[in-house]
Every structure is written in C-alpha cells, then in structure tokens.
Amino acid sequence: xxxxxxxxxxxxxxxxxxxxxxxxxxxxxxxxxxxxxxxxxxxxxxxxxxxxxxxxxxxxxxxxxxxxxxxxxxxxxxxxxxxxxxxxxxxxxxxxxxxxxxxxxxxxxxxxxxxxxxxxxxxxxxxxxxxx
Numbered sequence: 001x002x003x004x005x006x007x008x009x010x011x012x013x014x015x016x017x018x019x020x021x022x023x024x025x026x027x028x029x030x031x032x033x034x035x036x037x038x039x040x041x042x043x044x045x046x047x048x049x050x051x052x053x054x055x056x057x058x059x060x061x062x063x064x065x066x067x068x069x070x071x072x073x074x075x076x077x078x079x080x081x082x083x084x085x086x087x088x089x090x091x092x093x094x095x096x097x098x099x100x101x102x103x104x105x106x107x108x109x110x111x112x113x114x115x116x117x118x119x120x121x122x123x124x125x126x127x128x129x130x131x132x
Contacts, residue, residue, distance in 0.1 A: 023049040
C-alpha cells in the first residue's frame with residue numbers, strides 16, 4: 001500500500017500490459033486537501049503511482065550491488081563469465097546470427113560452444129587446467 005502525505009491510502013486500480021501496477025488516490029478527498037501541492041501537480045487532483053510488479057525485488061538487488069562481497073563477485077564475473085561471452089562474440093561470430101529459425105540458430109550456437117570447449121581442452125592439455 002502507498003500512503004500520501006495526508007495519510008490517505010492509494011487504491012490499486014489495475015496492472016498494465018507492461019507489468020506496471022497503477023495506484024491512484026481518491027479525487028474527492030484530494031481536491032480539498034491542504035497538502036495537494038506536495039503530492040501532485042495534476043489538474044484533476046489525482047495522485048498516481050506506477051510501480052513494476054518486480055520493483056521491490058529490483059530495489060533489494062540495487063541495494064545489494066554496493067555490498068563489498070557482491071562487488072568482489074562482480075569483479076570475478078568480469079574475468080570469467082563475461083570474458084567467455086566476449087570471446088564468443090568477437091572470435092566466433094556470435095555478434096549476429098547467420099541463420100533464421102530457432103533450430104538453425106540453436107545448432108549453430110551448439111557448434112560454436114563445442115569449438116570453444118575444444119579450444120579450452122587443448123589449452124588444458126598443453127598448459128594444465130590451473131593455468132587456463
């Protein structure tokens with residue numbers, strides 16, 4: 001629930017096709033409210049709040065981003081996972097697809113991943129797994 005500065009609860013109205021929930025105030029109560037200027041600039045005296053259905057989860061994740069342990073994990077991610085994606089994109093032509101249709105693109109992606117795994121195995125054989 002959302003509460004305006006005058007302690008009135010905003011009412012859930014609908015969920016939009018984009019996944020946003022719309023909460024609105026009661027215009028009959030807001031029209032004569034002394035705090036209307038703090039709430040809205042709307043001419044019809046309606047306060048509206050749009051929040052995505054996952055916005056609470058997104059807020060939690062946004063706060064976690066600045067925790068030190070999470071920062072170190074993201075640094076490791078850039079050295080491991082993101083490196084593989086970048087390699088696939090730049091060295092193996094995965095920036096764009098050459099095919100149309102899920103089956104053909106899936107087959108192409110599978111072959112590219114197999115080639116990347118073969119390259120990794122060849123590196124392991126020559127340098128050892130701890131060096132790769």
